[in-house]
Amino acid sequence: MRRHIRQRIGVGAASLMLVLTACSGAKAPQDAASDGSGDSELQADVAPGVEGAESAAPGSLAPGATTAPGSAAGAPAGSTGPGKSGGTSAGGSNGSSTGGTTGATTGGSRPGTAPGSSNQANLFAGALNTRGITSKEITICGHAALTYGPAFNATKDDFNVYYSAVNDAGGIFGRKIEATYENDDYKPATAIQAAEACKAKNPFMILGGIGFDQIPGVRNWAEQNKELYIHHIATDRDASSKQYSYTTQPSVEAVGRAFGELTVSKFKTKKVGILYRSSEFWEPGFDAFQSVAKKRGLNVVLSVPVTQNQANYTQALLQLKNAGAEVVWGWENTLALTQMVKQAKAQNYSPQWVAFPFNLTSQTLENDALTPPMIGLASWPGYSKGDYSGTFASYAADMKEFEIQYAKYRPGTDIEGVAGDLLWLNWVEQKRVVEMLRACGPQCTRNGFVGMLANGYRKTVGPTCALDFSGGRNNGSGNLVNEMETYRSPSGKVNWRSTSRCRKTFL
Amino acid sequence: MSLLESLTSGQNLVLALVYGGIYGLLAVGIVLVYRGSRVLNFAQGEVGTVGLFVAYFLITKQGLPWWVGALGAIATAVAIGLLFERFVVRTMVSATRLSVAVATVGLLLFLLAVEFRFAGESPRTVRGPIDGNGLTLGGVVVSPTQILSLVVTIAVGLGLTLLLRKTDFGLGVLAAADDPTAVRLVGVRLSRVSAFTWGAGAAISALAVLLIEPTIGVFTPGFASELFVKGLAAALVGGLTSLTGAFAGGLIVGLVEIQVGSLTLTSTVPGIPTLSIFALILAVLLIRPAGLFGRAVASA
Numbered sequence: 044m045r046r047h048i049r050q051r052i053g054v055g056a057a058s059l060m061l062v063l064t065a066c067s068g069a070k071a072p073q074d075a076a077s078d079g080s081g082d083s084e085l086q087a088d089v090a091p092g093v094e095g096a097e098s099a100a101p102g103s104l105a106p107g108a109t110t111a112p113g114s115a116a117g118a119p120a121g122s123t124g125p126g127k128s129g130g131t132s133a134g135g136s137n138g139s140s141t142g143g144t145t146g147a148t149t150g151g152s153r154p155g156t157a158p159g160s161s162n163q164a165n166l167f168a169g170a171l172n173t174r175g176i177t178s179k180e181i182t183i184c185g186h187a188a189l190t191y192g193p194a195f196n197a198t199k200d201d202f203n204v205y206y207s208a209v210n211d212a213g214g215i216f217g218r219k220i221e222a223t224y225e226n227d228d229y230k231p232a233t234a235i236q237a238a239e240a241c242k243a244k245n246p247f248m249i250l251g252g253i254g255f256d257q258i259p260g261v262r263n264w265a266e267q268n269k270e271l272y273i274h275h276i277a278t279d280r281d282a283s284s285k286q287y288s289y290t291t292q293p294s295v296e297a298v299g300r301a302f303g304e305l306t307v308s309k310f311k312t313k314k315v316g317i318l319y320r321s322s323e324f325w326e327p328g329f330d331a332f333q334s335v336a337k338k339r340g341l342n343v344v345l346s347v348p349v350t351q352n353q354a355n356y357t358q359a360l361l362q363l364k365n366a367g368a369e370v371v372w373g374w375e376n377t378l379a380l381t382q383m384v385k386q387a388k389a390q391n392y393s394p395q396w397v398a399f400p401f402n403l404t405s406q407t408l409e410n411d412a413l414t415p416p417m418i419g420l421a422s423w424p425g426y427s428k429g430d431y432s433g434t435f436a437s438y439a440a441d442m443k444e445f446e447i448q449y450a451k452y453r454p455g456t457d458i459e460g461v462a463g464d465l466l467w468l469n470w471v472e473q474k475r476v477v478e479m480l481r482a483c484g485p486q487c488t489r490n491g492f493v494g495m496l497a498n499g500y501r502k503t504v505g506p507t508c509a510l511d512f513s514g515g516r517n518n519g520s521g522n523l524v525n526e527m528e529t530y531r532s533p534s535g536k537v538n539w540r541s542t543s544r545c546r547k548t549f550l
Numbered sequence: 551m552s553l554l555e556s557l558t559s560g561q562n563l564v565l566a567l568v569y570g571g572i573y574g575l576l577a578v579g580i581v582l583v584y585r586g587s588r589v590l591n592f593a594q595g596e597v598g599t600v601g602l603f604v605a606y607f608l609i610t611k612q613g614l615p616w617w618v619g620a621l622g623a624i625a626t627a628v629a630i631g632l633l634f635e636r637f638v639v640r641t642m643v644s645a646t647r648l649s650v651a652v653a654t655v656g657l658l659l660f661l662l663a664v665e666f667r668f669a670g671e672s673p674r675t676v677r678g679p680i681d682g683n684g685l686t687l688g689g690v691v692v693s694p695t696q697i698l699s700l701v702v703t704i705a706v707g708l709g710l711t712l713l714l715r716k717t718d719f720g721l722g723v724l725a726a727a728d729d730p731t732a733v734r735l736v737g738v739r740l741s742r743v744s745a746f747t748w749g750a751g752a753a754i755s756a757l758a759v760l761l762i763e764p765t766i767g768v769f770t771p772g773f774a775s776e777l778f779v780k781g782l783a784a785a786l787v788g789g790l791t792s793l794t795g796a797f798a799g800g801l802i803v804g805l806v807e808i809q810v811g812s813l814t815l816t817s818t819v820p821g822i823p824t825l826s827i828f829a830l831i832l833a834v835l836l837i838r839p840a841g842l843f844g845r846a847v848a849s850a
Contacts, residue, residue, distance in 0.1 A: 321818060321819075321820035321821075322820075345816070346816065347815055347816060348816070348817070348818055348820060350820045350821050350824070352776060354766055354776060354777070355569070355765075355766065357565065357690075357765075358565055358808060358811050358812065358815070359815065361561060361565075361689065361690065362815055365561075365689070377673075378671070378673050378768070378770060381673050381767070381768050382673075382766060382767050382768055384767075385675070385766075385767025385768055386765075386766070386767050388767075389691060389693060389764075389765070389767065390690070390691045391683075391691055403672060403673070407672075407673045407674070407675065407768060461672055
């Protein structure tokens with residue numbers, strides 16, 4: 044999603060040296076179903092005695108939720124959630140409601156245990172334990188590909204609408220969320236610089252936005268710098284040893300496996316082709332897909348690696364066409380995928396596309412995204428402004444709340460356009476983060492927050508799928524994903540909609 | 551696919567011709583500026599991309615005819631070229647050509663920043679000038695726009711060649727690059743020559759990008775920067791001083807890229823076709839530094 048320009052410049056710079064030299068001589072768990080009870084995430088919590096440095100409160104932005112066209116993938120896990128907040132959350136949320144569907148805290152192992160209990164982690168010493176949290180504020184900083192914000196007619200402020208609503212409703216135990224963002228430009232090296240810039244703000248935690256490529260580096264950095272890091276989709280590789288990083292998302296490997304299962308379940312008798320990013324952070328997903336395909340006897344006729352910003356895929360597409368591929372899995376970012384589909388159409392090649400679902404792709408492709416309808420999966424639920432029918436009906440209240448709050452806080456934001464689903468996935472993930480902070484309790488500290496997660500925090504906050512850290516730091520999502528397809532929405536836009544929700548497997 | 555199969559594949563040959571034509575068209579603009587000023591314009595592609603955004607606005611958003619959008623794109627690109635020439639190139643008249651080339655990198659970065667600021671990364675589409683299904687050659691669907699781009703490349707190359715060789719003004723352009731003092735002494739206005747070079751180069755860039763975009767399908771900021779590298783490769787291989795060489799260089803680069811791409815299609819080592827292009831450049835520069843069709847020039 045691409046990564047684009049800067050790398051292009053990088054290529055240009057490399058060639059520049061070459062050329063100048065030359066010239067100088069003469070270049071889901073099914074547990075969910077929002078009840079729509081109206082428990083509100085926006086209502087203020089009463090902060091019992093939270094004053095001073097001891098208080099702590101995490102905050103935060105949805106991992107993954109940020110911008111990113113051209114970017115790849117993933118995002119918040121989604122699912123519905125019945126229930127009310129369950130019992131064990133210390134200080135829990137509850138709330139009033141503005142239509143949202145807050146799920147139940149299903150006990151997990153001591154979710155929301157307040158600091159001071161035996162569930163506290165021991166990662167942050169002294170003042171670091173309460174850094175980023177005061178009686179009035181929780182400081183959060185996220186790194187994200189802000190470079191691409193204008194692509195969606197979205198700005199940094201557009202990503203803080205949920206927090207604004209929570210803050211105006213009283214915050215979290217009286218604490219306002221102060222969320223800021225640093226641009227990682229969708230590049231690994233810049234992401235570390237962005238994380239450094241975040242660290243300078245003394246945040247409670249750092250959040251990592253969408254980008255398979257940036258997160259592993261920042262994850263290493265977070266470990267070395269002892270920074271609490273909640274990130275978006277990334278490879279599992281080397282993740283298990285990280286004590287400071289958590290994710291609410293499925294891993295690259297889990298997503299690849301899910302795509303494999305989805306393809307097997309739907310196209311077992313078809314010839315399948317693959318276009319996948321040749322990159323150490325993408326290939327684990329490809330390998331996981333292949334593993335499922337091999338085990339289940341899927342007929343993969345050709346797999347073609349592509350490079351970042353390749354732009355021209357015609358040769359690869361013609362080979363897939365020649366090989367008779369009827370289904371093509373595009374394991375690439377939004378921009379590349381859009382180019383692939385366009386170029387395939389130009390060659391009169393219309394396979395069944397399986398890919399990450401972003402409205403940016405479908406709205407750009409328009410009819411080309413419907414002939415045939417593309418299918419995909421993601422950890423977030425689909426969004427199509429103003430359409431509350433079909434699977435949208437199960438979380439229509441959340442969608443309406445989202446639309447109401449954007450109309451209130453950011454009336455100029457085009458949530459019907461390409462920004463809509465990205466802001467939506469940001470919104471639903473922020474809901475989840477806010478619930479985590481509430482569950483941490485009024486006396487929350489960084490050790491308390493980490494301890495809560497490490498002890499298997501579980502909660503379903505609709506409309507996202509259940510969050511469950513009992514499987515480990517890197518498996519908060521429980522690998523639950525939503526199956527989606529493109530369709531023409533009532534507004535006339537070609538968008539993605541969920542066809543099944545919060546699936547752990549497709550087999 | 552074996553080497554023999556790859557070399558004789560009609561599909562590969564057609565793809566090489568299509569993509570070679572694209573690279574050739576970009577190379578023509580690079581060569582024109584180089585011939586007129588002895589400067590490599592690293593913003594050559596991006597000047598066209600800015601024009602493409604204008605075309606997008608006029609054609610896709612406003613629904614105006616393609617030619618109106620094309621005129622808008624070309625006019626925008628020419629304006630950028632002329633402004634850069636007037637306020638940067640001309641003020642660097644006594645600077646080394648290398649310094650001016652570095653200034654074009656500044657222009658490239660500036661234009662990218664402008665595109666990001668005002669347009670963002672969202673992919674956009676601009677339809678081609680000619681609708682229709684095109685021809686199927688060797689299993690490849692060659693669109694009318696791709697055919698047109700080949701014709702335009704040849705026409706522009708030939709037209710410029712005639713202009714530069716057969717007219718007093720053209721000779722002045724060539725002479726201005728070789729010996730500006732002498733040209734000035736015979737009464738040719740160097741400012742006009744310089745403005746023509748940069749303005750025409752920008753116009754060709756816009757035209758090239760307009761004709762290339764339908765092949766790629768969608769564009770974003772920086773769209774032509776990567777293609778520019780291949781256009782530059784074509785210009786270097788063909789010879790930076792030869793417009794004919796630019797076209798031939800484009801075909802050679804396209805052929806190498808497609809053939810290597812075919813042979814290494816499923817290789818897990820990424821970027822081999824691109825590496826092969828750099829290897830081609832190195833080989834040509836080592837064996838014939840002026841390029842296959844170029845002539846040696848004195849360095850500034």
